[in-house]
Amino acid sequence: MPRKAHIVKREIVPDPMHQSTLVSKFVNCMMYGGKKSTAQGILYGAMTIIEKKTSDDARSAARPASPSRRSRTAQSEASVGQADR
Secondary structure (H helix, E strand, O other): OOOOOOOOOOOOOOOOOOOOHHHHHHHHHHOOOOOHHHHHHHHHHHHHHHHHHHOOOHHHHHHHHOHHHOOHHHHHHHHHHHHOO
8 A cells, every 4th residue: 555646446448248347347356367368268158158048148147146236135134144154
């Protein structure tokens, strides 16, 4: 943490294939050892399988699972469950 300079937040670049920052964030979280292209390949493969099985857009299927979409009670129940571990 620098003492003098103010840290500027970086802008998250949207994913090149789906034009979504949510997909880009997921790839960055899934990335291990700097292997971004490997993480993208795994995610894109999973999304094509979801699209084939559900005949629906994979991004819309994954959107309700994102933590920002959960209700306040679901978040508090999840935090209570984690405290017991």
